[in-house]
Amino acid sequence: xxxxxxxxxxxxxxxxxxxxxxxxxxxxxxxxxxxxxxxxxxxxxxxxxxxxxxxxxxxxxxxxxxxxxxxxxxxxxxxxxxxxxxxxxxxxxxxxxxxxxxxxxxxxxxxxxxxxxxxxxxxxxxxxxxxxxxxxxxxxxxxxxxxxxxxxxxxxxxxxxxxxxxxxxxxxxxxxxxxxxxxxxxxxxxxxxxxxxxxxxxxxxxxxxxxxxxxxxxxxxxxxxxxxxxxxxxxxxxxxxxxxxxxxxxxxxxxxxxxxxxxxxxxxxxxxxxxxxxxxxxxxxxxxxxxxxxxxxxxxxxxxxxxxxxxxxxxxxxxxxxxxxxxxxxxxxxxxxxxxxxxxxxxxxxxxxxxxxxxxxxxxxxxxxxxxxxxxxxxxxxxxxxxxxxxxxxxxxxxxxxxxxxxxxxxxxxxxxxxxxxxxxxxxxxxxxxxxxxxxxxxxxxxxxxxxxxxxxxxxxxxxxxxxxxxxxxxxxxxxxxxxxxx
Amino acid sequence: xxxxxxxxxxxxxxxxxxxxxxxxxxxxxxxxxxxxxxxxxxxxxxxxxxxxxxxxxxxxxxxxxxxxxxxxxxxxxxxxxxxxxxxxxxxxxxxxxxxxxxxxxxxxxxxxxxxxxxxxxxxxxxxxxxxxxxxxxxxxxxxxxxxxxxxxxxxxxxxxxxxxxxxxxxxxxxxxxxxxxxxxxxxxxxxxxxxxxxxxxxxxxxxxxxxxxxxxxxxxxxxxxxxxxxxxxxxxxxxxxxxxxxxxxxxxxxxxxxxxxxxxxxxxxxxxxxxxxxxxxxxxxxxxxxxxxxxxxxxxxxxxxxxxxxxxxxxxxxxxxxxxxxxxxxxxxxxxxxxxxxxxxxxxxxxxxxxxxxxxxxxxxxxxxxxx
Numbered sequence: 001x002x003x004x005x006x007x008x009x010x011x012x013x014x015x016x017x018x019x020x021x022x023x024x025x026x027x028x029x030x031x032x033x034x035x036x037x038x039x040x041x042x043x044x045x046x047x048x049x050x051x052x053x054x055x056x057x058x059x060x061x062x063x064x065x066x067x068x069x070x071x072x073x074x075x076x077x078x079x080x081x082x083x084x085x086x087x088x089x090x091x092x093x094x095x096x097x098x099x100x101x102x103x104x105x106x107x108x109x110x111x112x113x114x115x116x117x118x119x120x121x122x123x124x125x126x127x128x129x130x131x132x133x134x135x136x137x138x139x140x141x142x143x144x145x146x147x148x149x150x151x152x153x154x155x156x157x158x159x160x161x162x163x164x165x166x167x168x169x170x171x172x173x174x175x176x177x178x179x180x181x182x183x184x185x186x187x188x189x190x191x192x193x194x195x196x197x198x199x200x201x202x203x204x205x206x207x208x209x210x211x212x213x214x215x216x217x218x219x220x221x222x223x224x225x226x227x228x229x230x231x232x233x234x235x236x237x238x239x240x241x242x243x244x245x246x247x248x249x250x251x252x253x254x255x256x257x258x259x260x261x262x263x264x265x266x267x268x269x270x271x272x273x274x275x276x277x278x279x280x281x282x283x284x285x286x287x288x289x290x291x292x293x294x295x296x297x298x299x300x301x302x303x304x305x306x307x308x309x310x311x312x313x314x315x316x317x318x319x320x321x322x323x324x325x326x327x328x329x330x331x332x333x334x335x336x337x338x339x340x341x342x343x344x345x346x347x348x349x350x351x352x353x354x355x356x357x358x359x360x361x362x363x364x365x366x367x368x369x370x371x372x373x374x375x376x377x378x379x380x381x382x383x384x385x386x387x388x389x390x391x392x393x394x395x396x397x398x399x400x401x402x403x404x405x406x407x408x409x410x411x412x413x414x415x416x417x418x419x420x421x422x423x424x425x426x427x428x429x430x431x432x433x434x435x436x437x438x439x440x441x442x443x444x445x446x447x448x449x450x451x452x453x454x455x456x457x458x459x460x461x462x463x464x465x466x467x468x469x470x471x472x473x474x475x476x477x478x479x480x481x482x483x484x485x486x487x
Numbered sequence: 488x489x490x491x492x493x494x495x496x497x498x499x500x501x502x503x504x505x506x507x508x509x510x511x512x513x514x515x516x517x518x519x520x521x522x523x524x525x526x527x528x529x530x531x532x533x534x535x536x537x538x539x540x541x542x543x544x545x546x547x548x549x550x551x552x553x554x555x556x557x558x559x560x561x562x563x564x565x566x567x568x569x570x571x572x573x574x575x576x577x578x579x580x581x582x583x584x585x586x587x588x589x590x591x592x593x594x595x596x597x598x599x600x601x602x603x604x605x606x607x608x609x610x611x612x613x614x615x616x617x618x619x620x621x622x623x624x625x626x627x628x629x630x631x632x633x634x635x636x637x638x639x640x641x642x643x644x645x646x647x648x649x650x651x652x653x654x655x656x657x658x659x660x661x662x663x664x665x666x667x668x669x670x671x672x673x674x675x676x677x678x679x680x681x682x683x684x685x686x687x688x689x690x691x692x693x694x695x696x697x698x699x700x701x702x703x704x705x706x707x708x709x710x711x712x713x714x715x716x717x718x719x720x721x722x723x724x725x726x727x728x729x730x731x732x733x734x735x736x737x738x739x740x741x742x743x744x745x746x747x748x749x750x751x752x753x754x755x756x757x758x759x760x761x762x763x764x765x766x767x768x769x770x771x772x773x774x775x776x777x778x779x780x781x782x783x784x785x786x787x788x789x790x791x792x793x794x795x796x797x798x799x800x801x802x803x804x805x806x807x808x809x810x811x812x813x814x815x816x817x818x819x820x821x822x823x824x825x826x827x828x829x830x831x832x833x834x835x836x837x838x839x840x841x842x843x844x845x846x847x848x849x850x851x852x853x854x855x856x857x858x859x
Binding site: 086088099277279414424426427428429430431433434437438440443444445447468469470473474475476477479480482 | 520522523524528627635646648706708749752764765767770771775777778784785787788790791792793
């Protein structure tokens with residue numbers, strides 16, 4: 001018997017909403033997250049010691065999230081500072097084991113067992129390499145936001161924000177509000193990405209307009225078809241080369257801008273390794289990212305495993321919350337019907353698909369979406385359409401490869417320059433995996449989370465779903481003491 | 488039209504192609520994937536003489552050991568002649584290790600104070616045997632750079648990646664080439680260097696080769712600033728496991744550092760077909776055994792794990808030579824977990840066969856016809 005009905009991995013908008021919905025429906029729920037507080041990347045929280053009263057000003061929808069978090073804590077077990085490194089199907093269907101390590105200095109292995117699993121692991125930044133991107137002072141947009149939301153030491157910095165899509169806007173606005181001097185914001189694509197889809201963007205445009213207003217108030221120029229194509233400095237960032245780009249992002253002219261901080265963001269990479277471990281079918285999103293395939297009720301191809309938020313396709317916090325809620329409803333309904341079916345006395349005349357004994361019938365063949373309130377499904381459809389529109393409006397164009405020099409590091413962990421990637425391909429590597437085997441990009445500490453997208457592009461393929469049997473580093477001591485019996 | 492078509496661009500295929508090109512033959516290498524994408528890309532790069540029982544495989548390993556040293560002058564593939572250290576937990580096991588070493592007749596030193604060799608080894612071990620000839624290569628680079636060196640030096644080598652062989656062409660009972668997804672390739676001889684998938688290629692040619700996959704997992708740690716492990720260090724149990732016929736899971740501690748600073752931890756052996764599902768119990772056992780050998784590894788983090796499929800034959804010997812059942816068809820596969828180590832000797836001997844020379848070693852024990 002499982003200790004929990006549902007284990008949720010990830011404490012961002014999707015995980016919290018999913019866990020809360022399932023708990024309110026009566027499921028025994030455990031939620032695990034690596035951070036010391038709930039919030040994920042989007043609602044990354046100030047350390048408790050700040051007692052920030054104006055924290056809500058930094059976040060859209062924070063009040064709502066905090067209400068959900070409080071409610072969740074009274075209804076479910078919230079396991080913070082638990083880094084999940086593996087999930088496995090233990091016995092048969094409906095028996096999952098989540099392996100985590102808890103604590104920081106004194107790491108200890110923790111095992112959580114549950115009948116169902118919700119993967120709500122969010123996404124991480126998708127940087128593109130360019131000369132100098134490894135200099136101190138160069139951050140990912142998400143990293144800059146984390147800095148901003150995490151400890152607020154940006155005042156007085158001279159910042160350039162560059163990338164594509166809507167995400168750099170709140171980063172720039174937040175930095176400006178926190179006292180940084182944001183010199184300019186650079187959008188590598190055209191200026192009209194959002195406005196081209198006004199009908200879809202109704203609510204989001206309001207948010208974007210807010211950021212635009214904030215930027216205008218701080219006199220921050222916003223320039224389209226421009227990007228930082230090189231960063232310079234002796235030991236730390238002092239200035240950048242800004243390129244004016246053609247439609248494919250090839251540089252047509254350059255100028256120099258002085259700055260000591262650069263935040264760059266070219267989208268996000270969904271964190272899907274736990275879904276890959278669980279054996280879930282994968283697909284590709286419009287932006288090329290490997291994503292977990294789900295049905296209308298957020299069910300993956302593996303019975304009992306659900307996914308919500310960015311792992312099913314990057315779409316932002318609001319969509320993540322809606323998907324989390326749908327997954328919570330679906331898990332509750334599926335488990336109820338599984339229990340209901342299991343409780344029937346043997347021999348009752350019920351039509352059921354032929355399945356091995358012990359298979360929850362509903363998981364294998366259940367009609368999707370029945371248990372989910374219709375308005376949620378409509379909101380999800382609208383938000384997904386918007387997310388897809390953003391992917392179309394703000395693609396990564398191939399011209400960025402021309403920004404690289406032979407010495408530009410592609411993989412920072414293993415310090416692999418672009419020329420080594422090219423040599424690997426010359427030696428007979430034909431995909432990202434063989435480039436990695438020959439030249440080591442992605443072999444280091446981050447296991448390709450940072451460079452994986454770029455290496456796949458350079459190798460001429462779509463990024464493949466990452467096979468990472470160890471999703472988080474774990475000491476050999478913890479691995480040795482890992483147990484299959486839940487604590 | 489090529490003189491030789493080599494199927495498989497792993498370490499063994501690359502070595503066959505290299506020596507054949509060096510012998511003046513015109514070579515085409517085909518692989519359905521990239522270079523070194525199969526078992527070569529899923530191992531540790533062992534070049535061992537220490538783990539072989541006296542006999543034909545040890546002879547092959549000794550020849551190969553010498554050839555690897557020569558090849559390291561030809562191309563850069565992180566060749567490290569670091570030596571192997573086999574450790575024994577008890578005096579009885581140590582006595583048996585020494586007896587084996589004596590029978591092997593290879594260069595070795597009896598070690599009583601293991602910490603002279605490996606300062607971080609756990610206390611309480613009985614002793615060990617040091618084999619200075621054991622070495623390690625980066626196997627993917629080795630395969631890729633050997634192919635490149637052959638191309639540059641001898642100019643008679645073509646590498647065709649992403650080309651899948653779908654059939655073996657014959658005429659009047661002799662091999663004349665291969666059918667591929669990119670059309671037919673004609674050649675006077677075909678070398679089956681498809682490793683774990685060598686049985687499939689043989690079947691296409693209408694002959695049986697009993698090659699099956701044996702799964703092995705390897706754990707990789709974070710890069711360490713100071714090397715913790717200097718040699719290839721393994722326990723005596725590895726020697727017995729290598730020759731084992733058990734279908735169940737067997738593990739033994741094999742621990743070694745790499746030039747990148749990571750520590751590789753093996754070795755597990757299971758016969759589970761081509762199943763890539765990660766087995767956490769296997770990873771746990773590998774971690775436990777490594778920590779027992781090197782207690783300092785307890786606080787070192789594992790960041791990666793991978794598995795590969797080693798091609799094994801019922802008698803644990805590779806298949807090397809022309810197939811008596813189909814003239815022109817040559818095999819160079821079935822090397823189990825020793826394919827990297829044995830690759831140069833395999834390639835060298837097969838090139839001699841292909842050139843009509845008498846091979847330096849008697850190939851009878853590796854004869855493809857021995858199973859029928």
